[in-house]
Amino acid sequence: MKKILKNQAVQSLLASLLCVLAGLLIGYIVLLFINPAGAWEAIVTVVKNFFYYPSKAAVVKYFGNTLVKTAPLLMCGLSVLFAYKVGLFNIGAAGQYVVGVAASLYLALALHMPWYVCLIAAMLAGALLGAISGLLKSYCNVNEVISCIMLNWISLYGTNLLLNNVKETASPYTFNLVNVNASALIPSMGLSKLFAGNRYVTIAIPIAVIVAILVWVILEKTKFGYELRATGNNKNAAKYCGMNEKRNIILTMMISGALAGLGAALLYLTGFEQWQCSQSSVPGMGFNGIAAAFLGGLNPIGTIFSSYFIQHITNGGAYVDKSMYCAQISDLISSIIIYLCGFVAFFKYFMNSAIDRREAKKAEKLARAETEEGGQK
Amino acid sequence: MENPYAIEMLHITKKFPGIIANDDITLQLKKGEIHALLGENGAGKSTLMSVLFGLYQAEEGVIKKDGREVQIKNPNDANDLGIGMVHQHFKLVECFTVLDNIILGVEPNKHGFLQKQEAREKVLALSERYGLHVDPDALIEDITVGMQQRTEILKMLYRDNEILIFDEPTAVLTPQEIDELMQIMKNLSAEGKSILFISHKLNEIMEVSDRVTVLRKGKYIGTVETAKTSKEELSRMMVGRDVEFVVAKDEAKPGDVVLDVEGITVASKVHSNNAVKDVSFQVHAGEILCIAGIDGNGQTELVYGITGLEPLKAGKLTLCGQDITKAPIRRRSVMGMSHIPEDRHKHGLVLDYSLEYNMVLQRYFEPEFTNKAGFLKRPQIRKYAEKLIDQYDVRSGQGPITVARSMSGGNQQKAIVARELDKDPKLLVAVQPTRGLDVGAIEYIHKQLVAQRDAGGAVLLVSLELDEVMSLSDRILVMYEGEIVGELDPKTTTVEELGLYMAGAKRKEAAQ
Ligand SMILES: Nc1ncnc2c1ncn2[C@@H]1O[C@H](COP(=O)(O)OP(=O)(O)OP(=O)(O)O)[C@@H](O)[C@H]1O
Ligand SMILES: [Mg+2]
Numbered sequence: 031m032k033k034i035l036k037n038q039a040v041q042s043l044l045a046s047l048l049c050v051l052a053g054l055l056i057g058y059i060v061l062l063f064i065n066p067a068g069a070w071e072a073i074v075t076v077v078k079n080f081f082y083y084p085s086k087a088a089v090v091k092y093f094g095n096t097l098v099k100t101a102p103l104l105m106c107g108l109s110v111l112f113a114y115k116v117g118l119f120n121i122g123a124a125g126q127y128v129v130g131v132a133a134s135l136y137l138a139l140a141l142h143m144p145w146y147v148c149l150i151a152a153m154l155a156g157a158l159l160g161a162i163s164g165l166l167k168s169y170c171n172v173n174e175v176i177s178c179i180m181l182n183w184i185s186l187y188g189t190n191l192l193l194n195n196v197k198e199t200a201s202p203y204t205f206n207l208v209n210v211n212a213s214a215l216i217p218s219m220g221l222s223k224l225f226a227g228n229r230y231v232t233i234a235i236p237i238a239v240i241v242a243i244l245v246w247v248i249l250e251k252t253k254f255g256y257e258l259r260a261t262g263n264n265k266n267a268a269k270y271c272g273m274n275e276k277r278n279i280i281l282t283m284m285i286s287g288a289l290a291g292l293g294a295a296l297l298y299l300t301g302f303e304q305w306q307c308s309q310s311s312v313p314g315m316g317f318n319g320i321a322a323a324f325l326g327g328l329n330p331i332g333t334i335f336s337s338y339f340i341q342h343i344t345n346g347g348a349y350v351d352k353s354m355y356c357a358q359i360s361d362l363i364s365s366i367i368i369y370l371c372g373f374v375a376f377f378k379y380f381m382n383s384a385i386d387r388r389e390a391k392k393a394e395k396l397a398r399a400e401t402e403e404g405g406q407k
Numbered sequence: 408m409e410n411p412y413a414i415e416m417l418h419i420t421k422k423f424p425g426i427i428a429n430d431d432i433t434l435q436l437k438k439g440e441i442h443a444l445l446g447e448n449g450a451g452k453s454t455l456m457s458v459l460f461g462l463y464q465a466e467e468g469v470i471k472k473d474g475r476e477v478q479i480k481n482p483n484d485a486n487d488l489g490i491g492m493v494h495q496h497f498k499l500v501e502c503f504t505v506l507d508n509i510i511l512g513v514e515p516n517k518h519g520f521l522q523k524q525e526a527r528e529k530v531l532a533l534s535e536r537y538g539l540h541v542d543p544d545a546l547i548e549d550i551t552v553g554m555q556q557r558t559e560i561l562k563m564l565y566r567d568n569e570i571l572i573f574d575e576p577t578a579v580l581t582p583q584e585i586d587e588l589m590q591i592m593k594n595l596s597a598e599g600k601s602i603l604f605i606s607h608k609l610n611e612i613m614e615v616s617d618r619v620t621v622l623r624k625g626k627y628i629g630t631v632e633t634a635k636t637s638k639e640e641l642s643r644m645m646v647g648r649d650v651e652f653v654v655a656k657d658e659a660k661p662g663d664v665v666l667d668v669e670g671i672t673v674a675s676k677v678h679s680n681n682a683v684k685d686v687s688f689q690v691h692a693g694e695i696l697c698i699a700g701i702d703g704n705g706q707t708e709l710v711y712g713i714t715g716l717e718p719l720k721a722g723k724l725t726l727c728g729q730d731i732t733k734a735p736i737r738r739r740s741v742m743g744m745s746h747i748p749e750d751r752h753k754h755g756l757v758l759d760y761s762l763e764y765n766m767v768l769q770r771y772f773e774p775e776f777t778n779k780a781g782f783l784k785r786p787q788i789r790k791y792a793e794k795l796i797d798q799y800d801v802r803s804g805q806g807p808i809t810v811a812r813s814m815s816g817g818n819q820q821k822a823i824v825a826r827e828l829d830k831d832p833k834l835l836v837a838v839q840p841t842r843g844l845d846v847g848a849i850e851y852i853h854k855q856l857v858a859q860r861d862a863g864g865a866v867l868l869v870s871l872e873l874d875e876v877m878s879l880s881d882r883i884l885v886m887y888e889g890e891i892v893g894e895l896d897p898k899t900t901t902v903e904e905l906g907l908y909m910a911g912a913k914r915k916e917a918a919q
Contacts, residue, residue, distance in 0.1 A: 253777040256764070263759045270716065270746070270754040271768045272737025 042327035045377040046336065049325060052377075053367030060366065061355070068354040076363055079346035087226040094225030096338070096345045098302050101238035102127070104337040105293025106319025108245050109156075111328055113174075113286040115249060116278065117262035122163055122178025124316025125185040126156035126287040130294030131305055132189035138214035138299065139196035139205050145214045149295045156291020157284040159185060164283030168276035174283070182312045190307050202308040207301040216299045234296040239334060241292070246330035258282060290316060318344075324374055343367050410474035413438045413601040414459070414490075414570055419468035421454055423813065425804035428454040429465070430625040436570070441592055441602045443612040443633070445645055446622035447845045448817025449802040452605050453495065455622070456572050459603075460492045461485040491563030492572040495816055495843075496752070497555050499547045505554075506530060506543035509562045526565075533564050537594050538587075551703060553584035560591065571595065572603045575816070577611055578843045581702050581871055589615045607817070607845050609638040621645050646847040654853045657861070659881040662692035664725075665834050665865035666713070671722030673705075673712040681720065682708035684889040690834065695856065695866040697880030697897075699873070701909050705889035706869050707749060710838055713867070714746045715739050716754075727833055740769055743833030747824055747840045749869075755823040756811045763792035763807035766826050799825035800848070816843045821852075828855055835859060838869040853879060873902055887911045 054073060061069035075082060080092035106123045113120035120126075133155035134148040143151075159181055166172035197204050207214055216232040225231040249255040261268040261278050269275055293315070297303060322340050326333030347363050414436040421429040428451040436442050444452050457463045459470065461479040469476050472488050479485050485492070499508050506523070509530055515522045527543055534541055539557045547555060556576060563571055573592075577585045592615055596602055606612055612619060613633060621628040621644045628644050642650040667689050675682035682705045690696045700706055711717035713724065715736040724732045731739055740746075748754035756765050767776050767788050776784050776791070792807040801821045803809035811819060820843050827835065837856070841849045856879060860866055870876050876883060876897070883895040885908040892914035895905060907913040 251783060252781045253772060253783055254781060256771055256783060260757045260760065260768070264753075264757045266753050267755065267757050267768070269736065270714075270748060272735065272740050274735075274737075 041378055041381060042329070042332070042374070045374045045381060046325050046327060046332070048377045048381070049370050049373055050339065050367065052373075053370035056370065057363040057366045060362065061359075064359070065354050068351055072350045072355065072359070073363070075349045075351070076343055076346040079342050079349070082346075082349045090224075091226040091228045092345075094222075094228035094231040095302075096341050097225075097235050098228075098230045098232075098300055099297065099345065100338045100341040101234045102293035102297040102315055103318055103322055103341050104238045104242060104334060105289050105296060106316050107322030107326060107333040107337045108242055108319075108330060109286040109289040109293070109316075110319045111323040111326070111330060111333055112245060112249070112289060113282055114323065114328060115262045116258045116282045117265065118167070118174050118279065118282060118286075120160070120163075120178065120283065120286045120290075121175050121320070122159065122181055122316075123286065123290040123319045124312045124314075125178065125182035126159045126290035127294045127316045128182070128185045128189050128312060129155040129159050130291030131298050132185070132192050133291065134295040134298055135204055135305055136192055136196065138207060138211050142211045143214065145216050145299050148214055148299055149216075149292065152291040152295035153288040154291070156287035156289070156294075158287070159291075160283035160285070160287020161280060163287075164280035167283070168279045182316075186309065186312050189305070190309060193305050194307050197305075197307045202306050203304040204307065206304065207299070214299055215301055216296070230300045230302040232300050234300055238293075238296060241289070242330045242334050245289075249330070290319070293319075321369070327374060340367075411437050412471070413473065414603075415471040415474075416455070416459060417469050417471065419455065419458055419465045419470075421451075421458055421463055421465045423454075423804050425806075425809070427625050429458070430627075431468075432622065432625075432627045434620050434627075435630075436601050436603060437618070438601055439596055439599050440617040441596050441604055441615055443616035443619045444603060444605045444622070445607075445609075445612060445619055445641060447624070447646055447802075448821065448843075448848055449624075449815040450622040450645075450845075451625045452622060453574055453815060456492065456574055456603065456605065459485070460490060460572060486566060486568070489567065489569040490572065491566060491568030491570070493556065493559040493563065493574065493576055495574045495578070497559055499555060499558060501548040502546060504544050504546055505541050505550070505558050505561075508547060508558055509543075509565050511562075513566060530561060530565060533561055537564065537591055537598070539564075539591060551584075552579045553581065553587070556580065556584075556588070557591075569599075570601050570603070574605045575607070575843060576604070577606055577608060582873055583701070585611065607843065607849075609641055609846065612641070613638060623647065642846050645845065648847075650846045650850055652846070652850075653878050654850075654857055656857045659694045659860065661694045661881070662863060664689045665692050665727055666690040666867065667723075667725040668713065669723040669725070671709075671712055671724065672720040673708040673717055674720050675708060680889075682889050683712060685722070686886075686889075686891055687722075688884055688891060690865045690867050692833075692863050692865050693860055694881045695860050695868055695879055697868045697870060697876050697883045698886055699870065699876045699883050699905060699909060700886035702871055704886045706838075706886055708889075709886070710746075710749070710836055710869060714744065714836055740830075743830075745769075745827040745830050745832035745835045747827045747835070747837040749838040751816075751819055751823055751842075756819060758810075758812040760811055761807065762796070762801070762803060762809045762811055762814070762822060763788050765811050765822060766792040766795050766807075769826060769830060795822075795825040795829055798829075800851070801825060817845060817848060820844055821848060824852055824855075828859065832859075832864060834865045834867065836867045836869075839871065840868070841872075841875065873905065876905070877902060885909055887914070 058069060058073045061072050079096060080089050083089050083092060106127055109123040109126065110120050130152035134152040137143040137148045137151050162181060163174045163177045166177045167174045193204050216234050218229065218232045221233060222229045222231045249259065257273050257278055261273060261275055265275065318340055322333055322337040326336035347361065350359050412435050416434045419429050419432045432455060446452050454463065458465045461481045461484050470479060471477065477488060506527060510526045515525050530543055539561055541554055541557050541561065576588060580588060589611065592602055604616060616633045618630055618632050619641060620630045623645060668687055670685045670687050671683060672681050672685055673683040686709060698706055708717065712719050715734065719732060726742055726744060752758065770776060776788055778784060789807055796806060799821050802818050803814045824840055841852050844852065856866055868880060880897050883897055884891050885893045885895065887909065888911065893908045
């Protein structure tokens with residue numbers, strides 16, 4: 031038992047679960063303060079998400095919806111994770127995600143390209159944005175966090191401008207993909223049937239999982255991953271053994287950007303959402319990616335599960351009784367939980383010292399028992 | 408009768424994954440004595456001291472202070488009991504002054520306002536009393552390692568610690584500073600402080616300690632009185648065999664020029680002057696050329712320039728006939744340059760990588776370890792690492808998969824030396840290659856360096872250790888304030904003469 035608890039992987043998992051529990055608890059307390067009458071019910075609703083529906087078909091269908099939005103979140107999580115392994119904090123995943131939307135939707139709606147071309151374009155756009163931060167970092171020593179934040183805003187307004195060309199006249203939203211260019215929809219290949227005909231469920235979901243596994247393979251099994259992690263762990267040693275730090279930083283930011291851009295395409299090319307061209311804030315998807323990466327223990331496979339969980343909570347928040355709580359309550363609850371997710375490291379430390387203390391106490395007891403025994407003799 | 412022991416560590420056992428670092432070890436420290444702790448690399452010395460200082464919790468055993476059992480759960484507990492420690496790697500805040508570092512955490516205050524004057528007086532009084540010269544207002548990053556160490560010692564004294572632990576304090580000091588430290592330790596013990604002292608240098612132990620406790624592979628071997636023992640006996644207790652202190656080597660047979668350094672100048676990071684000023688020399692195949700000098704006279708920057716870690720401001724470098732003045736580090740390495748770096752944690756290792764990954768740090772990209780598709784060949788890496796571990800006796804808890812961070816300082820060093828020597832370099836740049844190694848390991852590494860030389864390799868050795876310089880080198884260049892001030896032949900020079908050159912009291916133009 032003790033051995034299992036000391037295992038690194040098990041610890042990460044437990045710490046993540048603890049974070050989730052703590053997040054739910056604090057969320058519950060906040061709800062209690064706002065309106066104690068419905069608090070318990072509300073928090074249960076958040077956790078239940080699609081189980082809220084009585085019919086099995088509906089449950090399956092809305093489970094599909096959660097999965098559809100998990101795919102882009104997973105990509106953003108991977109984007110953050112990949113850069114983090116090299117010691118970079120890619121807060122620009124949000125912006126890279128946004129240009130991914132721009133590229134994929136513009137190609138789909140204005141140029142009537144098929145889905146795979148749009149997908150690749152989104153990756154290229156994200157990579158390009160990432161490259162800017164990478165270049166600035168390696169050649170001008172501009173902190174990537176600063177340049178990324180700036181680029182987030184530039185890309186938001188640039189995207190609004192560009193997609194204005196393909197938006198409906200009466201609303202701020204872009205055209206519906208189904209009506210304009212159905213060939214740009216990511217194929218479902220029968221997956222939608224599994225989810226009670228939910229046509230948004232496409233191969234985007236398996237693609238996302240495969241990419242996560244790929245990222246894991248690159249980081250753990252290849253020479254490139256070896257170099258990247260060495261650079262992230264000890265920049266000086268990487269330089270000492272002749273690794274090309276500048277090139278690696280730029281490449282990393284490009285790959286991170288491509289991942290986030292791909293995430294955008296995996297969502298928008300299902301037709302699940304349209305872009306709102308009057309949007310004045312950067313979508314939270316990229317930022318939630320940070321939480322997903324950390325909650326997933328900075329492990330690509332772990333991130334698959336953590337991003338599902340975060341999406342689950344976010345979707346569940348939508349079902350909270352709006353007559354008792356204001357409309358933003360769902361965002362508030364999920365943000366609290368996501369925020370707590372960042373504390374994985376802290377929980378790990380806390381757990382370790384708790385184990386140590388227990389052991390010390392046990393040893394003390396034993397020692398005391400022994401001396402008493404000795405005294406009786 | 409009064410208990411003569413200040414600290415007793417009885418039957419201490421501390422385990423780490425795959426290894427028992429301390430196996431039923433007993434150590435008794437008398438009041439007012441200097442007690443040396445001796446043992447091979449990885450014997451468990453640092454671990455034992457960390458248990459005493461509350462950094463680790465022992466699984467078994469008790470600690471007694473003045474005969475009374477105590478619990479030391481963290482360094483604060485240790486501090487409350489009057490136990491202080493100078494770590495192998497100092498723990499000072501670089502951008503603070505000496506004074507601020509000393510009072511950090513125990514700042515005297517009145518109604519919440521800092522009373523610095525009071526602290527300054529106390530520090531100055533202490534520094535006077537024990538001969539610990541520091542400039543209270545200098546920034547840590549600007550002072551020498553020796554003064555940093557005196558700051559660490561003052562930090563302990565300022566907290567009125569009675570039991571002082573020194574973990575390999577002399578590994579980073581110059582010979583002059585070592586002499587000073589020995590004197591300081593003697594003063595401290597004369598004042599009634601009890602001192603625990605870890606060192607691999609038997610001369611120091613013989614000079615300063617009252618008693619010595621020897622550990623081997625985590626086990627307690629014995630405690631002896633220094634006056635009744637000898638260097639030879641101590642090393643036998645420690646490694647279980649006789650150790651040769653002087654390397655046996657034949658006359659060097661210098662061959663072609665391997666490295667040609669022509670008038671190189673390297674900028675300094677700390678001041679606006681150049682750290683290396685127009686330095687020229689040649690290293691030949693089959694010789695060990697040593698750069699001697701007091702720490703901080705440009706040796707570090709010279710090596711950075713040669714290995715490519717820093718760009719040259721002027722001058723030309725030629726390796727085996729090819730111009731490498733502007734060559735990237737990887738190219739130099741592939742051409743046959745190896746580099747044992749001065750700072751093993753900063754440059755030498757990726758501490759969070761496993762030992763096997765660190766072993767291939769210079770070669771991971773070779774076809775032997777990476778296939779055409781860019782995947783690492785794990786089984787080959789494992790096999791190669793196991794070979795080196797075996798050959799160089801690198802000890803660790805879990806072999807190739809041990810995380811480098813958890814290895815003992817000396818074994819980390821051995822891993823680096825193994826990696827760099829096994830590349831079979833044409834030119835080996837070795838900076839303090841035996842820093843922190845035990846006598847047995849030093850003997851082995853010295854033999855390897857000589858073997859490297861005899862096989863026709865060129866060795867550029869940078870060392871602060873005069874014994875090492877005198878016994879290993881075929882030629883000595885002395886560096887002073889960024890210039891080569893003399894070339895000496897170790898066979899005809901005395902240590903005293905070398906010392907004069909190093910201090911800048913004597914100079915002659917280096918013969919080219
Ligand atoms: N935190 C740790 N985790 C796992 N193993 C450890 C840890 N610290 C030390 N060890 C192991 O315990 C053993 C003893 O290490 P320790 O640092 O005490 O050696 P040492 O006697 O100080 O050696 P050196 O002279 O090289 O400094 C080593 O084999 C090391 O690998
Ligand atoms: Mg040690």
